[in-house]
Amino acid sequence: MSSTTSIVAILLAGILTENMVLSRFMGICPFLGVSKKVNTAFSMSIAVTLVMVIATAVTHPIYTYFLLPNELEYLQTVVFILVIAAIVQLIEIVLKKYIKPIYNALGIYLPLITTNCAVLGITTINIDDGLNFGLSLVNALAAGIGFMLAMILFAGVRSKLDTADVPEFLKGLPITLIAAAIVALSFLGFAGIGG
């Protein structure tokens, strides 16, 4: 497989068929918690995508050039989570100092991302799947875009849900989860695309 086709395949898989939220069940907390309004959902997913790509760009070399040659693979989980926590802090500081408008828009979401399993998940998946550095970045980007797509679609669904006549016992979280089931069902239609 040439590299362009594999990039397209990874993008398609990450965004549609292997969607982070709707088929891999990662990042359910922000998906259910921060999806009440479309613009909030959008900012949150931008922040997640940013952290995912930067975290992959940092953890992948650490694994390849430090953990692997020294036979320290078993430290992967410990090192990755600490690196991610540090990166999130750093991004926050840098944005606050130099790019104030972006900080104002995304800053409040950044602390939520450290314990977001989607970020640790994508960095681990990249290693488990044996992707090289470039493809890992593409995979992280695709996962971020997939996360964004799911968040925004679901925020749209939820805004309709507010005015819907919901049976008493399903009000609140249950109907939100059932709505998520239906959105996930629609994503099943993509199965098979991109092999």
Place this chain on the structure above:
Amino acid sequence: MKSKNLNIFTNGIIKENPVLRLMLGTCPTLAVTTAAINGIGMGVAATIVLVCSNLVISLLRNFIPDKVRIPAFITVIAGFVSVVQMLVKAFTPTLDEALGVFLPLIVVNCIILARAEMFASKNSVLPSVLDGLGMGIGFTATLTLMGMIRELLGAGTLFGITVTAEVIDPMIIFLLPPGGFFVFGILVAVSNAIAKRQGKPVVEHLGCANCPARAGCQNAVLEGDASPACEKNEKVGDGNE
């Protein structure tokens, strides 16, 4: 004293069930419950980490500076997760395959960090271990129940033994992601109905009260554009403080 400890232990199993009442650990709950046995496996793995991390964090609670407590907790938790990960890989490779990436992801399972932050860092060793054990059993029980429902409806089997598969065609959709969301939605609805009958608050949002990152979330609420999840549910998890 004895009954207090017993209360702490049973608290996590039903009254403050981490999944259905505190709404924590939703990701693994949805992801690994395609079979009852996976639910047990995930539950036991998380319970071991929970008990061990509660034990160590409770022992260290007077030494960890308040400002760096979250990274310190995460490091302790990640250490135990790595141990469990290696044990599972060595002794139950099939479970390792079934849980996949969700095994290392126990690190970011909110239940563990939340119990470290809300309970172990404030209580002595024995109550902390009992709290971890109770919460772990509650988590395992819920995951197993959900795994049983999805396995029975989706494959017609229970713990791998054929039950209804030959009589009724299994509905594979319950093994696929939408089935996970659907079954979980119904379970929350049932648990809410029971809570309502007993006059307890109904869970309407995710358990932000127990989320270690809720400070950031509350800022979002103050900014006025995030979901009110964080303020609304504050009461549910605070029973043991």
